[in-house]
Amino acid sequence: MFYSKKLKKIKGIQHCFFSRKGGYSAGLYKYLNCGRGSKDNKNNIKKNLNLVSRKMKVKSKNLILMHQTHSNKVFEIKKKDFKSKIYADAMLTRNKGLALGVVTADCVPILLYDKKSKFIGCIHAGWKGAISNIIKNTISRINKIEPNSKIYASIGPCIGKKNYEVDNDFFDKFILKSPQNKKYFTKKNKTKKLFNLRLFVADKLAEQKVRFDHVNYDTFDEKNKFFSYRRSKILNQSDYGRCISAISLV
Numbered sequence: 066m067f068y069s070k071k072l073k074k075i076k077g078i079q080h081c082f083f084s085r086k087g088g089y090s091a092g093l094y095k096y097l098n099c100g101r102g103s104k105d106n107k108n109n110i111k112k113n114l115n116l117v118s119r120k121m122k123v124k125s126k127n128l129i130l131m132h133q134t135h136s137n138k139v140f141e142i143k144k145k146d147f148k149s150k151i152y153a154d155a156m157l158t159r160n161k162g163l164a165l166g167v168v169t170a171d172c173v174p175i176l177l178y179d180k181k182s183k184f185i186g187c188i189h190a191g192w193k194g195a196i197s198n199i200i201k202n203t204i205s206r207i208n209k210i211e212p213n214s215k216i217y218a219s220i221g222p223c224i225g226k227k228n229y230e231v232d233n234d235f236f237d238k239f240i241l242k243s244p245q246n247k248k249y250f251t252k253k254n255k256t257k258k259l260f261n262l263r264l265f266v267a268d269k270l271a272e273q274k275v276r277f278d279h280v281n282y283d284t285f286d287e288k289n290k291f292f293s294y295r296r297s298k299i300l301n302q303s304d305y306g307r308c309i310s311a312i313s314l315v
Contacts, residue, residue: 069219100307164313174310182211225283
């Protein structure tokens with residue numbers, strides 16, 4: 066389990082970037098696989114999520130996860146007894162007793178808190194969501210309600226630049242958005258580049274005047290700590306687990 070130094074200092078919230086350690090799954094998914102979209106035993110996933118709920122000090126039914134679609138959609142939870150499925154890549158709430166969770170396996174998990182409005186939130190920032198303004202949309206949603214927001218965020222474990230190899234088509238998508246995006250890429254060879262997703266996401270938070278820190282681990286490198294989609298593909302594995310990051314209002 067890993068924590069943000071900034072968020073840790075704030076009274077009234079609980080948060081955690083969970084590693085893959087400490088759960089009930091086996092094989093490709095050992096141990097704390099929280100990916101309901103994986104092919105893992107569903108009972109093991111349920112037990113893993115129950116464990117996370119206990120650590121977050123909420124009821125199991127109050128650990129809320131999204132159906133993540135690599136979109137720029139933000140969902141605000143207003144009801145305490147919320148039960149509907151959420152198709153989005155960011156969630157916000159001011160309800161106490163709920164924990165908001167985001168699952169990742171190389172993409173960036175972001176946890177946030179606004180001291181003014183008392184919103185907590187989580188963001189799933191893969192490259193598709195990040196380039197299509199999932200971060201801006203999330204912060205804008207808070208700012209509409211609280212124009213004088215004072216938002217603190219933490220960027221969690223994700224794939225590091227040295228392991229994020231992309232092709233020229235990928236590079237072109239970012240350059241079409243803005244020529245300034247060139248700074249997030251380093252040339253590897255004629256056909257491949259390395260992409261700094263963490264820095265791209267950090268700059269998007271900075272653009273929105275968000276104060277943030279990093280829980281800086283490379284999910285690809287740290288195979289004993291984190292699941293990695295890209296690592297599983299390179300190893301020709303049939304599937305992969307997902308780590309969870311969560312935040313709640315006490």
